[in-house]
Structures are given as C-alpha cells and as structure tokens.
Amino acid sequence: MKISSSLKTKRMIMFWSKLFIVLLQTGIYGWLWYGHYKDMMPVKYWERGNWAIIALYGIFIIVFSRAFGALKVGYLKTWDIMYSQMLTIICVNGVTYLQLELINGDWKLFENSEPMFLLCAVDFIIVLCWALFMRWIYAIIYPPHEMLLIYGNISPDAIISKLESRKDKYHVKEKMPLSAGMDNILERILQYDAVLVGDIPVQDRNVFIKYCFEKDIRCYGIPKISDIMIRNSESIDLFDSPLLLFRNNGLTYRQMFVKRAMDIVISFVGIILASPFMLIIALAIKLYDHGPVFYKQKRQTMGGREFDILKFRSMIVDSEQHGARLAKEHDDRITPVGKVIRRLHFDELPQLFNILKGDMAFVGPRPERKEITEEYTKEIPEFPFRLKVKAGLTGYAQVYGQYNTVPYDKLKLDLTYITNYSIWLDIKLIILTVKILFQKEKSEGVDDEQKTALKKEG
Numbered sequence: 001m002k003i004s005s006s007l008k009t010k011r012m013i014m015f016w017s018k019l020f021i022v023l024l025q026t027g028i029y030g031w032l033w034y035g036h037y038k039d040m041m042p043v044k045y046w047e048r049g050n051w052a053i054i055a056l057y058g059i060f061i062i063v064f065s066r067a068f069g070a071l072k073v074g075y076l077k078t079w080d081i082m083y084s085q086m087l088t089i090i091c092v093n094g095v096t097y098l099q100l101e102l103i104n105g106d107w108k109l110f111e112n113s114e115p116m117f118l119l120c121a122v123d124f125i126i127v128l129c130w131a132l133f134m135r136w137i138y139a140i141i142y143p144p145h146e147m148l149l150i151y152g153n154i155s156p157d158a159i160i161s162k163l164e165s166r167k168d169k170y171h172v173k174e175k176m177p178l179s180a181g182m183d184n185i186l187e188r189i190l191q192y193d194a195v196l197v198g199d200i201p202v203q204d205r206n207v208f209i210k211y212c213f214e215k216d217i218r219c220y221g222i223p224k225i226s227d228i229m230i231r232n233s234e235s236i237d238l239f240d241s242p243l244l245l246f247r248n249n250g251l252t253y254r255q256m257f258v259k260r261a262m263d264i265v266i267s268f269v270g271i272i273l274a275s276p277f278m279l280i281i282a283l284a285i286k287l288y289d290h291g292p293v294f295y296k297q298k299r300q301t302m303g304g305r306e307f308d309i310l311k312f313r314s315m316i317v318d319s320e321q322h323g324a325r326l327a328k329e330h331d332d333r334i335t336p337v338g339k340v341i342r343r344l345h346f347d348e349l350p351q352l353f354n355i356l357k358g359d360m361a362f363v364g365p366r367p368e369r370k371e372i373t374e375e376y377t378k379e380i381p382e383f384p385f386r387l388k389v390k391a392g393l394t395g396y397a398q399v400y401g402q403y404n405t406v407p408y409d410k411l412k413l414d415l416t417y418i419t420n421y422s423i424w425l426d427i428k429l430i431i432l433t434v435k436i437l438f439q440k441e442k443s444e445g446v447d448d449e450q451k452t453a454l455k456k457e458g
Contacts, residue, residue, distance in 0.1 A: 010141045017137070018071045021130050025089075025123055026058035029096070036115050037100055057096055064088040067431045070127075074138040074169070078131060085127040087435055093120050144168060145194035145218065149175040150185060150208060152200035159198065159222065172196070178204060186211055194218040225382050228412055232419035250302075250388035251421055258423055263362050266430075267355040274349050281312055281346060284337045291317040294350060299367035301391040304384065307359040309367055310350040314338025345437055351393050363426045364392025365414040376407045383407060386414040389421075394433040396425075 033054055065071045068091075070084035097116050147163075149156055149172050156175055163170040173192070176185055178200050189195055189211065197208050199222050212219035223231070229246055236243040251259065282293045295313040298306045315333040334342065341347040354360040360367065365386040368376075376383045392398075396417035397410045405413075417425070 013137065013141060014073065014134075017073070017130075017134050021071075021127065022058060022061050022065070024126060025061055026054060028122060028126075029057045029119065030054040032115055032119055037112075040112065041103055043103075056099075057092070060092045060095055061088065064091045064431075067428055068435055073131070073134045074142055077166075077168075078135045081131045081135070082128060084435065085131060086124065089120055089123045089127065091431075093123070139168060142169075144171040146171050146173045146192055147194045147196050147220075148173070148188055148192040149196045149198060150178065150200065151175060151198035152178045152204075154199050156198055159196070163196075170194075182207065189217060190215065192217070194220065196220040196222075198222055199224070223412060225385075225412065225415065228415045229419055232416070250418065255421060255423070259361060259363075259426065260358070262423070262426070263355050263358075266362050267352045270352045271356065274352065277346065278312075278349055281337075281341055281349070285313055285335075288335055288337050289317070298369060299391065300370055300373055300387060301359055301367055302387055302389055304370075304373075304387050306370060307354070307367075309360075310354055312341055312347040312350060314342050314347045348393060355393060359390075361390040361392045362394065363417075363429050364390045364395050365417070366395060366398055366410070367391030380408055380411060383411055386411055386418070389418055394429060396429060399429055399432045399436055 033050065038050065065084075065088050068084040068087050069076055070081065070088040072084075073081055076084065093116055097113065144167060147170060149160065160172050160175070163172055174188070176188060178185075182204070185208070189208070195208065195212055195217060197205050197219065202224070205221065209219055209221065211217075221227075230244065233244040233246050236245055285291070285293050292313055295311045295315075296308045297311070299309040300306055314335060315331075315338055316335060338347065351360060355362055373383065395414070397405065397413035401410055401413050417429075
C-alpha cells in the first residue's frame with residue numbers, strides 16, 4: 001500500500017511545525033545562556049560544551065513534551081495542548097534552573113532567577129500562538145473524517161456521544177447494524193474515507209478490517225479484552241511460523257523489586273513534601289463538622305487481598321449507612337471541604353502511607369471494594385484480571401479514564417497497563433498524573449441514579 005503524496009505533505013507539515021517550536025524554544029534558551037548564565041559559571045566551557053548545555057535543554061523539551069502530549073496538535077483539544085505546553089515549560093525550565101544551580105555550586109536560589117522567569121513568560125506566549133496557529137492549520141489539512149459506524153447488538157449511542165465531543169476529528173454520518181447484511185455493509189464502506197467497527201463478533205469484524213485494509217480505507221475498532229492481550233504479547237521468531245507468547249503472570253520478580261523500591265522512595269518523599277498540605281486539610285475537616293479526619297474502607301489489592309485504604313474524609317459522617325455506592329455527580333453527602341479536596345484529588349494523599357506500608361503501589365489499578373468487584377464480575381467475568389498487580393494511587397485507567405468510566409472500559413485500560421508494564425511506563429503515568437490534577441472530568445461522579453459505574457446499554 002502506497003502513501004499518497006498529499007498525506008506525505010500533511011505529515012511533513014506537522015513534523016516540521018513540531019520541530020520548529022522545539023528549536024525555537026531551544027534557541028531562545030541558547031540566547032539566554034550565552035547572554036547571561038554562561039559568564040556566571042565557575043568553569044568556562046569550550047564551545048562544544050556550550051552547545052551540549054543548550055542541546056540538553058532541547059532534549060528536556062522533547063522528553064516532557066512527549067510525556068504530557070504537548071506536541072499532539074489535532075489529537076488533543078486546543079486547550080489541552082496549551083495546558084500541556086505550560087506544564088512542559090514549567091517542568092523543563094524548573095529542571096534546567098536546578099541544573100544551573102548544580103553547575104554553579106553556590107546554591108543561591110532565586111538570586112538570578114529573573115531571567116528564567118522571563119524565559120517562562122516568553123515561552124508561554126510563543127507556545128500559545130503556535131498552538132492556536134497549528135490548530136487552525138490542522139483543521140484545514142485534516143478535516144473531520146466522515147465515518148460509517150457498524151454496530152451489533154450493543155447500542156452505538158455511547159460511542160457516538162464520545163465521538164461527538166470531538167467534532168473537529170470525527171463525524172459519524174451513517175450507522176449500520178450488522179443485521180443489514182454483509183454485502184450491503186461492504187458496499188456502503190466504499191462510500192466513506194473511514195469506518196468504525198463497533199463491538200461485534202470477531203469473525204464479522206475481521207472481514208471488515210481486512211476489506212478496509214485492501215481498499216486503503218481508514219478503519220477504527222473497539223478492542224475486546226483478548227485484543228489487548230494480543231497487542232502486548234511477545235513475538236517469537238524461532239520458526240517460519242510466527243508465535244505469540246502470552247506470559248499471563250503479571251510482573252516478573254525483577255519488575256516487582258524495582259517497582260517496590262521506587263514506591264518506598266516516592267511515598268517517603270511524598271509524605272514529607274505533602275505534610276504541610278495534609279495538616280491544613282486535616283484542620284479544615286475537623287473544624288467543619290468536628291467529625292473524624294480520616295476515612296478507612298476495605299479495598300482489594302493484588303490477588304483479591306483486602307486492606308484498609310486511608311483517605312481524608314470528604315463526605316458527611318455515616319455517608320454509607322444505606323449501603324455502599326460511588327459518589328454521584330450531584331452528591332449531597334460531599335462536604336464543602338470535600339468538594340475542594342476531591343476536585344484536587346488531595347483526599348487521596350493519606351494513601352501515601354498505604355504505599356509505604358506495601359498495601360498499594362504508586363501506579364496500578366484503582367482499588368475497588370469487594371462488593372463492587374463482585375457486582376462488576378457478574379456482568380464482566382474478566383474483571384478480576386486487574387488484580388494481577390497491586391492497586392495503585394494513580395494508574396493507566398486513572399490517567400486516561402475518568403472516575404465514572406464504565407467498568408468494561410476501565411478493565412481494558414488496566415489490562416493495557418498490566419500487559420504493557422515497564423518502569424518507564426510508571427514514570428510516564430506519574431508525570432501525567434500532575435496534568436490531570438486540575439481536570440474536572442477526572443473527578444466527576446456517576447449519574448445520580450447509579451450506585452456503581454455500570455450502565456445499562458439502551
């Protein structure tokens with residue numbers, strides 16, 4: 001299959017636009033280095049040494065931009081791009097300033113920080129203009145895909161609703177049920193430049209995927225649990241017949257050892273850094289209604305083992321006297337203090353002690369109550385698969401999903417993490433956790449009529 005010259009041009013435009021903003025920011029820092037910081041260093045650098053310092057700044061931009069998705073124009077919304085760019089600038093310039101202090105050696109913090117703050121301000125203006133301009137360019141060269149949606153017995157309304165939130169990228173022009181017949185659907189596919197294959201039987205789905213591949217038509221698919229396992233399996237090429245290896249045993253001993261060591265260090269440092277905030281929160285909770293500061297609840301971790309999770313109390317006392325249920329979107333049980341700390345996810349800070357103790361990991365699937373897990377398992381028998389690793393304070397589902405994400409999708413996200421685990425993935429998710437702290441949709445409750453995140457398909 002050949003890539004059209006038009007598509008190559010579009011990709012080239014986006015590549016050079018990303019390279020341009022990275023080089024521009026690096027160049028501005030280079031000007032600041034030569035004009036200010038270079039002469040302050042106790043050791044004079046050879047010219048290549050100066051280039052290395054400037055190049056390292058460019059590497060920092062690339063690393064943090066990739067972590068926060070700051071260069072994903074079109075993939076993310078415009079505001080999300082600008083927000084990601086801001087976080088990138090803060091992290092890059094913060095790390096760079098720390099690097100300069102280490103090189104200088106006198107640790108006179110903030111004495112010469114004005115140029116770095118000015119650099120941040122200039123960077124903010126530049127990336128703001130760049131993000132708005134490139135979003136305009138992207139909309140011109142990549143108009144929304146007019147799609148044909150193929151669905152089975154499950155109503156397509158939920159996925160259509162999600163696609164409609166990104167009308168800049170997707171437009172479901174027509175939907176066809178599988179019952180319309182294979183020949184009719186294949187004929188309609190040719191009228192579109194993109195196809196979305198819903199949750200339909202595998203044998204039917206494979207026909208559509210292969211047909212789209214043959215006709216060079218863009219094809220989207222909703223993965224099943226087995227698809228996620230296949231996607232992250234290990235390829236074995238010992239024979240002329242390819243083999244896929246599914247280890248199916250969670251993390252290796254080496255991975256668990258390194259992960260546990262990282263958890264101990266991060267939780268210990270986190271407790272020290274967060275202690276002032278935790279004292280303020282504890283005082284606010286106590287002064288509001290004189291009730292207990294902390295809230296303990298039985299949750300499940302690796303292997304289904306139960307432990308007492310520790311959280312700041314964000315609801316009224318005895319909030320579950322009528323039974324366990326998730327927080328609603330408009331929940332009158334949440335206190336004024338609770339609304340603030342839940343919005344910032346600060347109610348979960350005491351879980352650092354759970355991590356230090358070893359009940360939880362810093363990164364892993366969200367810990368659920370046993371009764372909720374059992375209810376989900378009735379509808380989704382594979383739901384306990386997520387218990388192959390320790391529960392986590394943050395994780396793949398917490399970063400890429402939402403509080404009210406349906407259990408089946410949350411399970412897919414958790415299994416993506418488990419089957420694709422690496423220390424670098426943990427580090428990336430920790431960095432991305434900073435990004436989601438102020439995103440309201442990440443902490444929104446379930447619908448008022450729901451007790452769990454399960455939703456009945458219409």
